[in-house]
Amino acid sequence: MAKEMKKIMITGSVGQIGSELTMALREKYGNDNVLATGHRTQPSPELRDSGPFEFINVSKRETIEEVVKKYNIDTIYHLSAILSGVGEKNPKLCWDVNMNGTYNILEAAIDNDMTRIFIPSSIAAFGPETPLDNTPQETILRPKTMYGVTKVAGELLCDYYVKRFGLDVRGCRYPGIISYETLPGGGTTDYAVAIYFEAVKYKNYTCFVREDTRLPMMYMPDCLKAALDLMEADSSRLKHYSDFNVTAMSFSAGELAAEIRKHIPEFVCEYEPDFRQEIADSWPNSLDDSAAREEWGWEPSYDLAAMTKDMLEVLSKRHQEGKLDYERTKSL
Numbered sequence: 001m002a003k004e005m006k007k008i009m010i011t012g013s014v015g016q017i018g019s020e021l022t023m024a025l026r027e028k029y030g031n032d033n034v035l036a037t038g039h040r041t042q043p044s045p046e047l048r049d050s051g052p053f054e055f056i057n058v059s060k061r062e063t064i065e066e067v068v069k070k071y072n073i074d075t076i077y078h079l080s081a082i083l084s085g086v087g088e089k090n091p092k093l094c095w096d097v098n099m100n101g102t103y104n105i106l107e108a109a110i111d112n113d114m115t116r117i118f119i120p121s122s123i124a125a126f127g128p129e130t131p132l133d134n135t136p137q138e139t140i141l142r143p144k145t146m147y148g149v150t151k152v153a154g155e156l157l158c159d160y161y162v163k164r165f166g167l168d169v170r171g172c173r174y175p176g177i178i179s180y181e182t183l184p185g186g187g188t189t190d191y192a193v194a195i196y197f198e199a200v201k202y203k204n205y206t207c208f209v210r211e212d213t214r215l216p217m218m219y220m221p222d223c224l225k226a227a228l229d230l231m232e233a234d235s236s237r238l239k240h241y242s243d244f245n246v247t248a249m250s251f252s253a254g255e256l257a258a259e260i261r262k263h264i265p266e267f268v269c270e271y272e273p274d275f276r277q278e279i280a281d282s283w284p285n286s287l288d289d290s291a292a293r294e295e296w297g298w299e300p301s302y303d304l305a306a307m308t309k310d311m312l313e314v315l316s317k318r319h320q321e322g323k324l325d326y327e328r329t330k331s332l
């Protein structure tokens with residue numbers, strides 16, 4: 001008997017991860033089987049023209065219900081979230097979107113008998129009391145940002161739905177994600193993306209964290225692989241559900257700038273820390289992701305050198321062709 005096709009919905013599909021995850025899922029499961037949703041931002045022509053798209057508001061349950069029923073959705077990748085920097089500027093909005101959004105997605109999943117849900121967490125779940133190096137899977141979770149608070153509460157809520165209702169919810173604690181398609185919006189790790197665009201376009205960058213700030217990071221192809229692999233993993237092997245540590249590399253802002261200088265020798269990076277320094281300082285230097293490796297075979301492909309080569313090749317080509325769509329932004 002033919003395996004029934006998944007009917008997938010993605011929230012936050014216009015965002016940094018969502019935009020690329022939508023295309024990866026459409027490639028894997030068929031364009032018509034992947035519904036992209038967003039809040040207000042218009043989707044790119046690629047996203048809009050390659051499959052279905054709807055506007056929803058994750059903090060309004062009825063808007064989720066409507067599209068879930070219309071498209072007969074059985075699987076959700078819930079990507080919409082307010083990130084750490086914007087979350088500190090607007091903690092109320094952060095709570096509303098992240099907490100009510102997660103709760104509404106979980107409730108919609110139960111009420112519509114869904115088979116599997118992906119809800120990512122983040123290194124923001126950790127805090128200053130967490131061990132900084134090789135941060136363990138099981139550790140102290142006392143974040144000091146609203147974003148972090150919603151991520152810890154989200155992990156706990158997901159685990160509750162697994163145990164209490166038998167819902168298959170999975171997720172990983174993403175580190176900073178670096179990519180060239182869609183810019184991240186309002187996170188603390190955004191400097192590690194902006195630096196590449198500005199190195200190519202302006203040959204200089206003013207970084208909003210100190211040179212010695214070290215954080216765990218991951219290149220987009222590995223980020224997509226983590227989501228796809230975890231969602232395909234054999235459930236009998238999983239001891240964890242929504243809180244897997246995953247990482248690919250760790251580097252300081254200074255090491256990142258030095259790696260870029262190997263390709264663009266004239267590149268100058270200056271450092272003017274803003275309020276995001278304190279957030280970065282409260283997050284780990286590096287993560288222990290052995291649970292993800294053991295339980296579902298997690299293995300990243302890109303390190304700092306391979307990622308930098310790829311990022312600069314793509315962005316330089318775009319710049320030469322006059323297609324590098326990037327403007328310097330002021331502080332959040």
Ligand code: AKB
Pocket residue numbers: 083084085121122123124147174175176177184186187188189190
């Ligand atoms: C942020 O910086 O807020 C995000 C994250 C690490 O979750 N990129």
